[in-house]
Amino acid sequence: MNQHAVKRLYLMQVGSMPEYGIPLVCYLVQTEDGRNILIDTGLPEVIPVEGAEFENGQDVIQQLASIGLAPDDIDTVISTHYDFDHAGRHAAFTKAEYVVQRAHHLDAASNPRFALTRPEWDQPAERIRLVDGDTELLPGLELIETSGHVPGHQSVLLRLPTTGPVLLTIDAVPFAEGFTRDVPDDGQTPDAEGVRASTAKLLDLVEREPATLVIFGHDAAQWAGLKQLPDGYG
Template sequence: MRLYLLHLGTMQPGDVPVPGYLIQTADGTNILVDSGWPLSAVDDPQNPPGLSVEIKPEDTVIARLEEIGLQPSDIRYLVCTHLDDDHSGNHDLFTSAEFVIQRQHYDLAKSGHPRFAANRAAWDNPSLRYRLIDGDVELVPGVELLETSGHVPGHQSILVRLPLTGNVLLAADAVMHSSMADAETRIIYITDMDDEPTIRLSTQKISDVAKREAAVVVYGHDAQQWPTLRHSPRFYE
């Protein structure tokens, strides 16, 4: 089992990383987690309120996969943590994959919620196949999907069990920064959709799972942690 951390761009101010992840199982199954901002953002930067998005050609999900010898057709599963713009911009490039998403989140996005409208042509492409799940699910041996609603309803995080590194918990936007890891004191941002008790419960769940599994937590957009980690084409195993 290998885990690659994919650098898919930077948001300013603050050098905030936009990550994706590639998990390769021992039997050669490729699992992509999220797909970043749309490829078009390289030449036409996306600038949501308060942010400036910087994406170099080598930061696209296609380029990051190519540097480890993969094409979109090699991806067996694409795990959607959620459908915010910086996580779902290239879903339509992975027509061979099975998309795995929490039912609650998919239903909310499909209902026409404006938060997920910008990338709808990418994530709601008719050629894509979705598997809707409810709650915590083992996707394949060594990869567990954890329901962590809070940032958005139906958000999910990923626990990866690596033979040498040990367990790694990809918190995604359930806990975006190490400073938010304490459920009692974490800041609630305007981008967090659920009510405060739900947000704090998911934050506590990340903490509890990390403690129980002795897992290293990779936070979703941590400008301090990200440079300390091993980025693709290097990997953890």
């Protein structure tokens, strides 16, 4: 077995949007040779006025500590995108390499949507790995470019030794009901066509390589039935 192969996946709920009952989540991937890969970092430690609808829970650093990991133990942070609830603690992981889609990172530089979290994601260039499109990061872990929610959003496909393929849609498909080729235009999505295209891309992927588990980004009903840290998927 390849020494970098994916061994385990942990799920963590780090906060919520109480008004809507929406969980805010992060993921930890561990490899056979002991690497720790964090997918997103959750909300900022202190939520500013602009984020009043968000509520912190047990943050990602506390949750990692519960299984004996400190921020310096994280080798890689996969940044799916720089939204407030996904990139709020990036700066805490000072030893990690950040992996983000080039299109997203470049857009964020002038996009006011990501200004609140800029002190977190705007790290030294030597610590940021920019990728272009679908990328195999290591055996058993693929980044899937899924623009639409924001430019350069990325989802993650994992191949676990026992569980099999697991797709993390993140915000490309936040709720199970949206995992359809007939995604309705709610009139509020700036890039509805991009959302439909990315959803279709993920549906094609699942048909091509049947996923044992598709985890949606903010689906409370699904989340309640999933294993959460300290339990995990192997």
